[in-house]
Amino acid sequence: MRYARLLLMQVRASMLLALQYRADFLLDGFVEIFWMVPAIVPLAVVFRVRPHLGEWSFGEALMVVGWFTFLQGVLEGVINPSLVTVVDHIRKGTLDFVLLKPADAQFLVSTARFQPWQCVNVFTAVGIFVWGFVVLGRGPTPADIGVATVAMLAAVVALYSLWILTVSAAFYVVRIDNLSQLFNAIFDAARWPVSVFPRVVRLLFTFVIPLALMTTYPARALLGTLPWATLAGALGGGIIAFTVARIVWKASIARYTSAGG
Amino acid sequence: MSLRSTVTAFPTLLRVGFMDAVAYRAELLVWMLATTMPLVMLALFTTVAADGPIGRYGQPQFIAYFLATFIVRQLTGSWAFYEMNFEVRSGTLAMRLLRPVHPLWAYAAENLAALPMRLLVSLPVAAVALVWVGRQATTHDPVMWGLFAVSVLGAWLITLFVNFAVGCLSFFVESSMKLMDTWLVFFFVLSGYLIPVDLFPHGVRAVVDWLPFRYQIGLPVELMTGAHGTAHALGLLGRQWMWVAIGLGTTSVLWRSGLRRFAAYGG
Numbered sequence: 001m002r003y004a005r006l007l008l009m010q011v012r013a014s015m016l017l018a019l020q021y022r023a024d025f026l027l028d029g030f031v032e033i034f035w036m037v038p039a040i041v042p043l044a045v046v047f048r049v050r051p052h053l054g055e056w057s058f059g060e061a062l063m064v065v066g067w068f069t070f071l072q073g074v075l076e077g078v079i080n081p082s083l084v085t086v087v088d089h090i091r092k093g094t095l096d097f098v099l100l101k102p103a104d105a106q107f108l109v110s111t112a113r114f115q116p117w118q119c120v121n122v123f124t125a126v127g128i129f130v131w132g133f134v135v136l137g138r139g140p141t142p143a144d145i146g147v148a149t150v151a152m153l154a155a156v157v158a159l160y161s162l163w164i165l166t167v168s169a170a171f172y173v174v175r176i177d178n179l180s181q182l183f184n185a186i187f188d189a190a191r192w193p194v195s196v197f198p199r200v201v202r203l204l205f206t207f208v209i210p211l212a213l214m215t216t217y218p219a220r221a222l223l224g225t226l227p228w229a230t231l232a233g234a235l236g237g238g239i240i241a242f243t244v245a246r247i248v249w250k251a252s253i254a255r256y257t258s259a260g261g
Numbered sequence: 262m263s264l265r266s267t268v269t270a271f272p273t274l275l276r277v278g279f280m281d282a283v284a285y286r287a288e289l290l291v292w293m294l295a296t297t298m299p300l301v302m303l304a305l306f307t308t309v310a311a312d313g314p315i316g317r318y319g320q321p322q323f324i325a326y327f328l329a330t331f332i333v334r335q336l337t338g339s340w341a342f343y344e345m346n347f348e349v350r351s352g353t354l355a356m357r358l359l360r361p362v363h364p365l366w367a368y369a370a371e372n373l374a375a376l377p378m379r380l381l382v383s384l385p386v387a388a389v390a391l392v393w394v395g396r397q398a399t400t401h402d403p404v405m406w407g408l409f410a411v412s413v414l415g416a417w418l419i420t421l422f423v424n425f426a427v428g429c430l431s432f433f434v435e436s437s438m439k440l441m442d443t444w445l446v447f448f449f450v451l452s453g454y455l456i457p458v459d460l461f462p463h464g465v466r467a468v469v470d471w472l473p474f475r476y477q478i479g480l481p482v483e484l485m486t487g488a489h490g491t492a493h494a495l496g497l498l499g500r501q502w503m504w505v506a507i508g509l510g511t512t513s514v515l516w517r518s519g520l521r522r523f524a525a526y527g528g
Binding site for chain 1: 291292294295296297298301302304305306307308309312315316436439442443446449450455456460461462
């Protein structure tokens with residue numbers, strides 16, 4: 001309950017901060033919609049020459065891009081702003097002030113900054129879903145949407161855990177401005193259904209860096225082709241990722257020596 | 262800031278830049294890992310091409326193309342914008358202005374000095390490429406390799422001038438970071454970084470040929486993989502250097518007018 005109130009406060013602070021820069025609002029929204037272009041163009045080009053990639057058609061692959069866009073909104077709106085803040089804290093040694101506060105440090109750094117206008121991505125994602133279903137000539141059943149929502153939650157948890165792991169790296173490597181770039185670069189591969197990759201890469205993207213869990217599974221859920229076992233696996237994977245991230249975070253923060261240390 | 266003082270200072274700048282790159286090797290490594298996108302595209306397109314070639318690209322061609330893309334990005338990458346943006350906003354640019362070397366030369370030197378470290382990574386990749394696809398997918402023509410060298414230089418200069426020009430915009434607007442992001446979007450799609458330019462439909466290609474993006478990555482890669490005859494290659498090189506000239510012009514105009522607006526705090 002206390003944490004819920006805290007979260008609300010942090011969100012409000014970010015909201016007010018964002019409202020100060022209203023011109024940025026529009027520009028940001030515009031840039032965000034723009035970022036969809038590199039996600040879709042390669043897809044369109046590939047599907048122009050090959051109507052089917054493995055078991056994926058263009059309309060089905062659009063579902064993956066939709067989830068990719070959605071998660072990118074989560075990444076840019078909730079995750080990356082906090083990442084920049086916490087890396088800055090670590091570099092300058094001001095993380096002390098966060099650690100001194102009477103609340104869980106991981107919670108505090110995770111909710112430090114939000115960029116509300118990234119909601120645009122959610123609408124863009126919905127747009128892409130609609131486009132995909134128009135291409136497919138059918139719609140999702142309510143059950144599919146329900147399963148997809150569950151899969152999406154697992155995806156967000158996995159993404160968040162990956163982020164905590166990246167932040168933990170900042171404790172070990174000092175000058176690391178481009179950490180978010182690395183994160184984005186890894187995440188970029190998630191715009192493709194994981195099964196179009198060769199076997200080795202597919203295994204890598206399923207078990208080591210769980211990109212499959214993030215976009216492919218929710219997309220298949222929305223299409224109604226996700227086996228229950230896979231859904232259970234995705235949930236389990238999310239929980240495992242979260243636990244590992246928590247342990248690594250604890251270990252990293254123990255290493256933190258502030259600026260003077 | 263005479264030319265002579267720049268020339269005398271340049272070797273030192275390069276040495277400092279090199280030491281900087283060695284000192285912050287972890288950062289460099291992160292950057293390199295962040296540029297492995299061509300390798301993902303390589304994996305993707307080789308599966309796509311498993312049932313037969315796309316356009317003129319079979320599997321070996323795709324492998325050669327994307328390995329070359331990786332190498333060219335390593336050679337031509339630049340992050341001068343981020344440094345300029347930071348220094349303009351924090352006011353530390355004032356420090357650079359006091360030195361007897363033009364700041365843009367200093368940025369260029371830093372960029373150039375990181376090359377040996379990056380070669381350390383890209384050379385093994387090139388070796389792997391040669392072993393993997395043999396020599397069939399790269400050009401044999403020594404002239405073409407010469408043109409490749411020229412095109413890499415051009416590509417680097419375009420990328421550097423874009424960084425400078427957008428960096429100079431930090432003098433005028435607060436959100437130059439967004440502009441850089443927008444540029445990067447176009448760059449990723451249209452440069453041949455994610456997808457070879459000749460897979461685009463014809464109408465799009467005609468436009469892309471006149472835009473600067475494909476000369477940042479696509480042209481050197483195509484020359485290396487022997488995609489063009491000499492005459493066509495020379496034509497494309499001409500356009501590339503036209504963009505280098507435009508970049509140089511834009512940068513110098515923006516730098517001059519922007520610097521007048523610059524006010525450092527706490528100086």
